[in-house]
Amino acid sequence: MPEHRAVPRRLVLGGALATGAIAAGAATASAASPGRPAAPPEALAAERTPRRGRGQKSMINVPFEAYRTVRLGIIGLGNRGRSMAPGWAAVPGCTVTAVCDVRADRARRVADDLVSRGAPRPAEYGGAEDSWERMLEREELDLVYVATPWEFHHRQGRAALLAGAHAVVELPIATEVKELWDLVDTSERTRRHLLLAENCSYGRNELAMLKMAHEGLFGDITNGHGGYLHDLRELLFSDTYYTDAWRRRWHTRVNASFYAMHGLAPIAAAMDVNRGDRMATLSATATEPRGLADYRERFVPRSHPSWREEYVKGDLVTCMIGTEKGRTIRAEHDVSSPRPYSRINTLAGSRGIFEDYAGTSSTGGRVYVEPDHSGHAWRDFDAYRKEFDHWLWKKIGDDAANNGGHGGMDYVLQWRTVQLMRAGLVPDIDVYDSAAWCAPFPLSAESLRRSGRPVSVPDFTRGGWVNLRLGLDSRPSDMPPVP
Amino acid sequence: MRPARPSRPGGPALLPRLLALVLAALVVLAPAPAVAAPDTGGGTAVAISPVDLDGPVIADVTVTVENGGDRRMRDLAVSFEGPVGWAVQPETRTVKGSLRTGQEAEVTFQLQVPERRPGLVVRHFTATATYRGGDGAGSATATRAERSGTPLAHxxxxxxxxxxxxxxxxxxxxxxxxxxxxxxxxxxxxxxxxxxxxxxxxxxxxxxxxxxxxxxxxxxxxxxxxxxxxxxxxxxxxxxxxxxxxxxxxxxxxxxxxxxxxxxxxxxxxxxxxxxxxxxxxxxxxxxxxxxxxxxxxxxxxxxxxxxxxxxxxxxxxxxxxxxxxxxxxxxxxx
Structure with missing residues (x-):
């Protein structure tokens, strides 16, 4: 294993946010008390909802202006950005016009790859910390896709909106509550949409689950359970996978649920969060952080820089979220324990239950709903997914399989995002959904700092959540013809 | 919610429009047991408008309540619900002021309607009005059943x-x-x-x-x-x-x-x-x-x-x- 620099470049580039996070992490490590009983049920007083600025209006139900074509810029060409670039270029009417990474060679390679696939050569930006700012200044972009490490998402997503583009930002869109509010306000001021690139919201099982919930097959929804349980230990200690080990370094900064959105977002959608209900309180628990240190002990040489790290993020961080309508959500995050992959995807109500990542069905799911079922025995999900298959999968499922990773979810997200823009439709996921789904990151840290006491979840809609509206369970529509 | 508005006096016999709506909607009036002194002058009429079942859609549903009693109807509240699991916003609406005999009020609810299921499906909707005065019954309920699709042949x-x-x-x-x-x-x-x-x-x-x-x-x-x-x-x-x-x-x-x-x-x-x-x-x-x-x-x-x-x-x-x-x-x- 090669030697490593003591202070990675990425940490230096992280700037004030990363420094602040390290300080917060130090405090959190001593305050977190895994396993302690939950505090009294009253939530800590919510931060006052900030007033809208002059001329600032809600983005709820605001359609995209119709774009004949979509000119896309990509910031961040690591594993995620590089793998998504061909999918964006394959969507009818979308052109990747600029690509950017602090490492210029990455921009060159992605540009070369796109050309080899028959796409126009995008402008390349790279080689400096502010390359992405130059790209936003110089290029006329309709949409900016942000796939950098988490600490950059807020600043780059915000800048994209201010540059006049819409933004689709990888998870999480921000790591602090004030940043989430800032993105909401910036979206409302600029009249540009910012949305979380939550590919799992477009998962085939997740969308079928959503449609079954709306049909009422589960009765009145009472609870859901989702998360991100993915053994990333090998990748976290890889010297090449996460640039400058940025993702592992988050485990040294703060004890929080970093990345539960993959499982939380589909459950929130099925509960119509921000569309008739909202997440109101959150309390968190965390196990001790054992997994990474144990893995390092067994598999990582003593010369590796990770041996100077102390991991403070509990292996399993669980958020119990209560909604305004009395539902409960359990959102989990664990990337440092040995286990098979799962996003859980469990949804239950007065008439039945769906569980993903369970049973023997080829879909990976199982179900039990009255009156269809009785006898206390699970049934395969197959027939239900067939009946409740989302129109997006019926329409572009084959294209998704050919063009996208993660079982096709990536391409469905990309195709739908471009289609919404070109057809001038209301986005399925908006800045309020994105902020709410990412809020457990800072809120779990706050709850854990306070020994698991419930904290209030901000109402990023400023009261707009009460009204029903369509979202991911959308009406079928076509991609406009490419001019 | 539309405020109460006047209609012609004289009780339900003089309200053919409302009656037609009631019949067209297959509405069943089912007054609950009286909670006040019985005074069932003409009965309370509750009607549910047709529901757009071409989902997924957020559909508006209007419920009309007509005071068929011989006293003023006060403290009127109307609740609406669809099939289990279908979201309704709001679940209850109140009507300000009072309705005189023969007067009607309309309230509107938002209903989350899913995509149609194949085969014959019968959807049931219920609206309940609670009130004081009026016919003295205290409450009245309307149900509406809407069909879509065709039954299986065998x-x-x-x-x-x-x-x-x-x-x-x-x-x-x-x-x-x-x-x-x-x-x-x-x-x-x-x-x-x-x-x-x-x-x-x-x-x-x-x-x-x-x-x-x-x-x-x-x-x-x-x-x-x-x-x-x-x-x-x-x-x-x-x-x-x-x-x-x-x-x-x-x-x-x-x-x-x-x-x-x-x-x-x-x-x-x-x-x-x-x-x-x-x-x-x-x-x-x-x-x-x-x-x-x-x-x-x-x-x-x-x-x-x-x-x-x-x-x-x-x-x-x-x-x-x-x-x-x-x-x-x-x-x-x-x-």
Whole structure:
């Protein structure tokens, strides 16, 4: 294993946010008390909802202006950005016009790859910390896709909106509550949409689950359970996978649920969060952080820089979220324990239950709903997914399989995002959904700092959540013809 | 919400528009027990507007309440609900001020309507008005049933459960949710072979005409099945899982009316054969288990039960109960 620099470049580039996070992490490590009983049920007083600025209006139900074509810029060409670039270029009417990474060679390679696939050569930006700012200044972009490490998402997503583009930002869109509010306000001021690139919201099982919930097959929804349980230990200690080990370094900064959105977002959608209900309180628990240190002990040489790290993020961080309508959500995050992959995807109500990542069905799911079922025995999900298959999968499922990773979810997200823009439709996921789904990151840290006491979840809609509206369970529509 | 607005005085007889709306919507008025001194001058009329079922959509639904009593109606609150799991916003609306006799108020609700399901689906909606004064009843309820799609042409199209297997190949069977099934050989021994005629409770029924190991019965879940004709009763041939294999069969007539009746089947083995008022049709010896034939010496039974029809009406279709413990092999009209 090669030697490593003591202070990675990425940490230096992280700037004030990363420094602040390290300080917060130090405090959190001593305050977190895994396993302690939950505090009294009253939530800590919510931060006052900030007033809208002059001329600032809600983005709820605001359609995209119709774009004949979509000119896309990509910031961040690591594993995620590089793998998504061909999918964006394959969507009818979308052109990747600029690509950017602090490492210029990455921009060159992605540009070369796109050309080899028959796409126009995008402008390349790279080689400096502010390359992405130059790209936003110089290029006329309709949409900016942000796939950098988490600490950059807020600043780059915000800048994209201010540059006049819409933004689709990888998870999480921000790591602090004030940043989430800032993105909401910036979206409302600029009249540009910012949305979380939550590919799992477009998962085939997740969308079928959503449609079954709306049909009422589960009765009145009472609870859901989702998360991100993915053994990333090998990748976290890889010297090449996460640039400058940025993702592992988050485990040294703060004890929080970093990345539960993959499982939380589909459950929130099925509960119509921000569309008739909202997440109101959150309390968190965390196990001790054992997994990474144990893995390092067994598999990582003593010369590796990770041996100077102390991991403070509990292996399993669980958020119990209560909604305004009395539902409960359990959102989990664990990337440092040995286990098979799962996003859980469990949804239950007065008439039945769906569980993903369970049973023997080829879909990976199982179900039990009255009156269809009785006898206390699970049934395969197959027939239900067939009946409740989302129109997006019926329409572009084959294209998704050919063009996208993660079982096709990536391409469905990309195709739908471009289609919404070109057809001038209301986005399925908006800045309020994105902020709410990412809020457990800072809120779990706050709850854990306070020994698991419930904290209030901000109402990023400023009261707009009460009204029903369509979202991911959308009406079928076509991609406009490419001019 | 629209505020109360005046209409012509004189009670419901002078409100043909509202009456037409009520009739068109198949509304059933069901005043609850009086909570104030009874004064039912003309009754309270509640009507639900047609519902856009072409989902997914957020549909507006209007509920109209008309004061048919001879006193002013005060403290009016209207609640609305659709099928279970369908979101409504808000769940209750209040009407400011009061309604004089003959006056009506309209309130609007948002309803989350899912994509249409295939086959015939009947959606039920309920609006309830609570108030003081008026006719003195205190509350009135309207229901609305809306149909979409067409019923299945025959019960066999609803078959979704393998209840009969050959003793040489029992693996496909799952009558009871635990992998057990009737033995085709033991059924044949009592005359129940594929396509066999079965006479029960005055009706002629047909034993499932399908090969062993394929879907041969329907676990009741609200399926709508065409059953055109006239008769005195509907006879159902089936058996039960668990001990509460009961439910209500809804009969739809060609004149648009409906009737319903309760019925049930005993557990296929472990319950009195007369439970729920059913009639034993046939008893077979033992059953097929996932690992082969077994439980010899124990009876596994097939039953019949009947639901009466409204006299003089022609049946269009029936809707099975929402209870998957009720397994139906066939159904027919009896003279």
């Amino acid at each position: 019960v066999s199209q609803a078959y979704d459960t393998v209840g009969i297997t050959d003793e040489a190949a029992t693996g496909a069977g799952n009558f009871d949710g635990e992998g057990n099934s009737f033995s085709a050989q033991r059924l044949a021994a009592v005359g129940l072979t594929p396509g066999a005629r079965v006479e029960a409770l005055g009706a002629e029924l047909t034993w499932p005409d399908v090969p062993a190991g394929t879907a041969d019965n329907v676990a009741s879940a609200g399926q709508a099945i065409a059953l055109p004709g006239e008769g005195s009763k509907v006879v159902l041939l089936g058996s039960g899982v668990g001990r509460q294999a009961t439910g209500s069969l809804t009969v739809h007539y060609t004149d648009g009316s409906t009737s319903s009746g309760s019925f049930g089947f005993p557990n296929w083995s472990f319950q009195d054969t007369g439970a729920h008022g059913a009639t034993l049709v046939a008893a077979t010896d033992g059953r097929n288990r996932p690992d082969g034939y077994g439980n010899a010496g124990i009876d596994y039974n097939v039953f019949a039960h009947a639901v009466p029809l409204d006299a003089g009406k022609t049946v269009e279709f029936v809707v099975l109960p929402a209870n998957a413990a009720v397994h139906v092999f066939d159904l027919a009209l009896a003279p």
